[in-house]
Amino acid sequence: MKFNIALLAGDGIGPEVINEAVKVSDAIAKKFNHEINWTPALTGACAIDAVGVPYPDETHEICMAADAVLFGAIGHPKYDNDPSAPVRPEQGLLLMRKKLGLFANVRPTFTFPSLIDNSPLKRERIEGTDLIFLRELTGGIYFGEKGRKDDGETAFDTCTYTRAEVQRLAKKGFELAMTRSKKLCCVDKANVLETSRLWRETVQAMEKEYPEVTVSYEFVDAVAMRLVQWPNSYDVLITENLFGDILTDEASVISGSMGLMPSASVGEHTSLYEPIHGSYPQATGLNIANPLATVLSAAMMFEDAFGLKEEAEAIRAVVNKSLEQGIVTEDLAGKDAKAYKTSEVGDWLVANL
C-alpha cells in the first residue's frame, strides 16, 4: 500500500520525537512492503514565526490531501505568560481541529508492566487499567460564542451542543465498546447543565441500538474521584470537550506511563495522531526527549487509519521490548541505569523491529 502522511512536527521537542516515529514507520513500511510519502508542514509557534499564523492555509491543504496526519507538539514559552495575546499556538490547534473536523479525540490510558511502579498510585489500584476516553473535540464551550460586556467588566462563554454532534461522538463510543468489554460510561453534569441533559437523553435514546452494551451515566465530579480510586473499573468513556480536557489529563498520570501515551483525533476528512505530552521546551534540541509516545501514535495510525493491525502490533512489540531491556530515555531510566538519547532509542527500535 501507498500512503501520504502530513508531518506536523511543531515546536520544542516535536521535531525530535517526530523524527524517530518517521524512522520507525519507514522501517515498518519497508518490512511490510508499503510506501510512505511524508509531507512536512508548519504549525504552532514555528508557523507564527515563519508566516504569522499558527495553522497556515498551506498546512491545512496538506492535511486535507493526506491519508493521515502525524503531529508532534506545539507551544513555546514566549507565549506562556499572556493567554490573551492576539496570536497564539493553541489557536492553531483549535482551528486545525475545527477545519479538519476532528470531532473525536481518542485517548487510551493503559499500564506497562515494567513501568507500573512509576505511578503515583499504588500498584493494586492501577493493575489492569485499560481505558479509553472519547473526548468530543470540535464543540462545546471551546467553540461557542464568547466575549465581554459592560465595558469589559463581564465576560461570557457559551457551551453549545446539537443532538447530531452528540450522536456522532456517542456512536463511536458504542462501536468502540462493542469491540471491547461492552461497557460505556457517559460522563456529564446533567444535574446542572442543559447541554449535559441533551447528552444524556441522546445517549439514552441510542442504547436500544446497542442492546449488548451496558451504559452507565456518571457526573464529571464523581468520575474525577473514581479515576484516582479505581481507574481499572472503567473501560470506554465518552464526554464533552471541556470535561474531556480535564479528565483525560487526569487519567494520563495514573498509569505512570504518561510519557508513553499516544492519542488520535478522528474526523470527517482525515485523522491525526499525536503523543499526549507537550512541547517540553526546556529539552529542545538536547536529544533527550522520550520518542515512544509518538512512535506508539504512529502505531495507532497504522492500525486505525490504514487498517494495518499487524504492522501496529509489530511497533508495539518492539516498544515493549525496548522498555523491558531498558533502552529508554532519561525520564524512564533507573537511577543507576544508562539513559539513551532520543535518536538512540529510535535506532534501537528500527534495528530490532
Add this chain to the structure above:
Amino acid sequence: MKFNIALLAGDGIGPEVINEAVKVSDAIAKKFNHEINWTPALTGACAIDAVGVPYPDETHEICMAADAVLFGAIGHPKYDNDPSAPVRPEQGLLLMRKKLGLFANVRPTFTFPSLIDNSPLKRERIEGTDLIFLRELTGGIYFGEKGRKDDGETAFDTCTYTRAEVQRLAKKGFELAMTRSKKLCCVDKANVLETSRLWRETVQAMEKEYPEVTVSYEFVDAVAMRLVQWPNSYDVLITENLFGDILTDEASVISGSMGLMPSASVGEHTSLYEPIHGSYPQATGLNIANPLATVLSAAMMFEDAFGLKEEAEAIRAVVNKSLEQGIVTEDLAGKDAKAYKTSEVGDWLVANL
C-alpha cells in the same frame, strides 16, 4: 457567647451524622460556657416530600436569621435516574447557595497520619498535603442562562463572570494565603475561555495589593494532573464554580481521608458548614455512617464563624484521638478491628473532650 444555628440535616445519613455533630458541639459549648440554640429546618428530598420544594422559604428564613448553618447531606435515589425531573434535591442546594449568597466554598484537603495508607496514592506522594481550594459557588455556568433551541435539538449553557465576582473570591484567596504559606494558585483555562481571561487579569491586577503572596496561574487540565502527582506542592487554590466542582472532588480522594473532610461555604449573609460526603442512601438508618467529617465541619464553624479557635482545636484534638485509638466506624476500621456505630463514636468524642 450565645449562638443560633440553623440545623439542616437533609437526607440519607444526614440526620445521623448531624446528630453526633450536635452532641459534640453542645458538649464543647458547655465546657467553654457558650449556649447554642439549634433550629432544625427541612431541605433536600425530605423537604420535597414534606412541602413540595427542596429549599422552602421557611428554611431560608431560618438560615438568614441564624449565626451559622450546619448542614448534613442531601439526595435520594428516587431522584438519581432522571436528572431532568422538574423538582430535584440539588436544585435546593443551588437555590440555597444563591439566596444565602454563599459565594466561596472552602474545601481543605489534608492528611491524617493514622489514615495515610488508606489513600490510593503512595505515601511519599501525599505526606504533608495540606491544601485549600476556594471554589466560587454562586456564579459561572451553574447560574448562567441555559436552555434549548431548534425544537430541542440544540442545548446551551452560558458561563458568565463579572470582575466584581472574581475580586470577591480572589480577595478571600489572597487573605487566606497571607495566613498560610503565602502561595496562591489561580486555576483557569485562559488559553481558551474569555471568563478565564477575566479571572486571570483580575487576579493579576490584585497582586500588587498583596506583594508578599506568590501567585501562580495554571490551566485546569494541568492542575488535574499535578493534584495526583504532587498534591503537597499546592497550598491555596482559587477557581471558578465548575472547575472547583471537579477539582475539589478529585482532591478529596487523594488524602485517603475523604470520609473526614469538612467544608464551609461562606457568604454575605451567613455561612454554612457541611461534610463533603453525600447522603449515602444505602446506609440510612443503620447507624454506621462516619460522623467525623460533620464533627470537623462543626469545628470549622466554631473557628471561622464564631472566632473560637480554642473550641475548634479541642474538637480536632478529640477527633485525632479517636482515630489514633481506633474508635472509628466501619469505613475506617481495620479488617480485624472493631467497628463502632455512628452514635458510639459521637458518645466517645463527648466523653473524651
